[in-house]
Amino acid sequence: MARVEPVEITEDGLLLRPWRAEDADAVYRACQDPDIQRWTTVPRPYLPEHALGFVTTVSGTAWAEGTGTPFAVCDAETGELLASCGLVAIDRGLDSAEIGYWTAPWARGRGVAVRATRAVARWAFDALKLRRLIWQAEIGNHASRLVALRAGFRVEGELRMAHPAVDGRPEGWIGSLLPAELAAPGEPAPYGPDTLQARRAAVFGRPQPDLFATAGTTELRLRPLEERDLDAIVTTCRDEDTIRWTTVPHPYQREHAEGFLRDIAQAAWARGTGATYAVADADDRYVASIDLRISPGAPLVADVGFMTAPHARGRGYLPAALAALCAWGFTTLGLARIEWRANVGNTASRRAAEKAGFTVEGTLRGGVQHRGERQDVWVGGLLPQDL
Numbered sequence: 001m002a003r004v005e006p007v008e009i010t011e012d013g014l015l016l017r018p019w020r021a022e023d024a025d026a027v028y029r030a031c032q033d034p035d036i037q038r039w040t041t042v043p044r045p046y047l048p049e050h051a052l053g054f055v056t057t058v059s060g061t062a063w064a065e066g067t068g069t070p071f072a073v074c075d076a077e078t079g080e081l082l083a084s085c086g087l088v089a090i091d092r093g094l095d096s097a098e099i100g101y102w103t104a105p106w107a108r109g110r111g112v113a114v115r116a117t118r119a120v121a122r123w124a125f126d127a128l129k130l131r132r133l134i135w136q137a138e139i140g141n142h143a144s145r146l147v148a149l150r151a152g153f154r155v156e157g158e159l160r161m162a163h164p165a166v167d168g169r170p171e172g173w174i175g176s177l178l179p180a181e182l183a184a185p186g187e188p189a190p191y192g193p194d195t196l197q198a199r200r201a202a203v204f205g206r207p208q209p210d211l212f213a214t215a216g217t218t219e220l221r222l223r224p225l226e227e228r229d230l231d232a233i234v235t236t237c238r239d240e241d242t243i244r245w246t247t248v249p250h251p252y253q254r255e256h257a258e259g260f261l262r263d264i265a266q267a268a269w270a271r272g273t274g275a276t277y278a279v280a281d282a283d284d285r286y287v288a289s290i291d292l293r294i295s296p297g298a299p300l301v302a303d304v305g306f307m308t309a310p311h312a313r314g315r316g317y318l319p320a321a322l323a324a325l326c327a328w329g330f331t332t333l334g335l336a337r338i339e340w341r342a343n344v345g346n347t348a349s350r351r352a353a354e355k356a357g358f359t360v361e362g363t364l365r366g367g368v369q370h371r372g373e374r375q376d377v378w379v380g381g382l383l384p385q386d387l
Helices: 021-030 034-039 048-065 112-126 142-151 196-204 227-237 240-245 254-271 317-332 347-355
Strands: 009-011 014-018 068-075 081-091 096-103 132-138 154-160 171-177 211-215 218-224 274-280 286-294 301-308 337-343 359-370 373-382
Touching: 009 112, 014 048, 014 112, 021 048, 021 081, 034 142, 048 068, 068 112, 081 112, 096 112, 112 132, 112 142, 132 142, 142 154, 142 171, 142 196, 196 254, 211 317, 218 254, 218 317, 227 240, 227 254, 227 286, 227 301, 240 347, 254 274, 254 286, 274 317, 286 317, 301 317, 317 337, 317 347, 337 347, 337 359, 347 359, 347 373
Parallel strands: 096 132, 301 337
Antiparallel strands: 009 014, 014 068, 068 081, 081 096, 132 171, 154 171, 211 218, 218 274, 274 286, 286 301, 337 373, 359 373
16 A cells, blocks of 8 residues: 555644644543444553554554544644544555544534544545545444435445444444535535434434333333343244234244344344334233334334233233334324234234224235235324324
8 A cells, every 4th residue: 555645634613633642641531432432443441552552553554554544633723632533444446445433522513523524535535536435334323324424425235244343233334425425615414403314313323212101000111122021022922813913933933032132123223214112011021012113215104013912912001002102203203104004804903003093094905925825904094193
């Protein structure tokens, strides 16, 4: 790799410059932040010697060898360190590079990472003549994804990670930016703070919240599914009615429940595509599962699915839990419509949906593939004013 000459960039209220030894204390403080340790590749625990090595040896070597261009992002007026941003994995054969960034805890909420990413991208395209920048982040890092979107990147899909975090998911998002897609300095960012994308990034970027409902005299808690619920899920999914009316695997094994927790429930929250809950009674025992899935082609629409443990049926738990989940979808996710479907004949599911406020709107002939055959399904809808 050819050496890249260190430069300073001043743009949009920021000064981006090569790292200095005197930055070590601020880097050490910033990298104690749980989010930086969770979502980046910094060492854990992060020690003072790590910070000093980064601002001297690591950063200097990257510039000298042409493998990266790590910048300290500072306030252009005060010189205060705000963030880190730069190119990594520069590929001269493809005229491409990956961009990486983190923002210090004391500088968040000011658009620093977006402005810095745009500045580095502009310099990379103009000075280094790169033809493409790549962004990658672990599934679930919604803050990084929102920065990339606001900087102009197109998030194009998923890629399994070569070095997943020990406590992270193996899948990552990947996106790219071309020169013609980069906005001018100071131009308003797409996906601003009031947009649906920003709103949902804030929701799914935090731990899944508990929800509450009341069925008669019973207080119900909707909480994220946990490993302790798996035995009850197995029992529920081996029940004759569950097998008859749902698409759960048959015969249902423990590994099916483990895969459901890991690859469906937890993955949906990480991706920001939906929320799966265990419904628990006053003793925190599993009584049902319920999930809300955002439509990939219609972001204001979602559909619901649910199943009740055999011992908990007929107690009104599902209508109460369904109403609570839908209320959360309307108020927190900004949904405009929630849909319910059930095979024709599944009167228990229909009663639960209607008690929660759904209007059964008709029958979709051959609407689903069920156990190897096309089945007719009832279709219902719920609007915010129906609750």
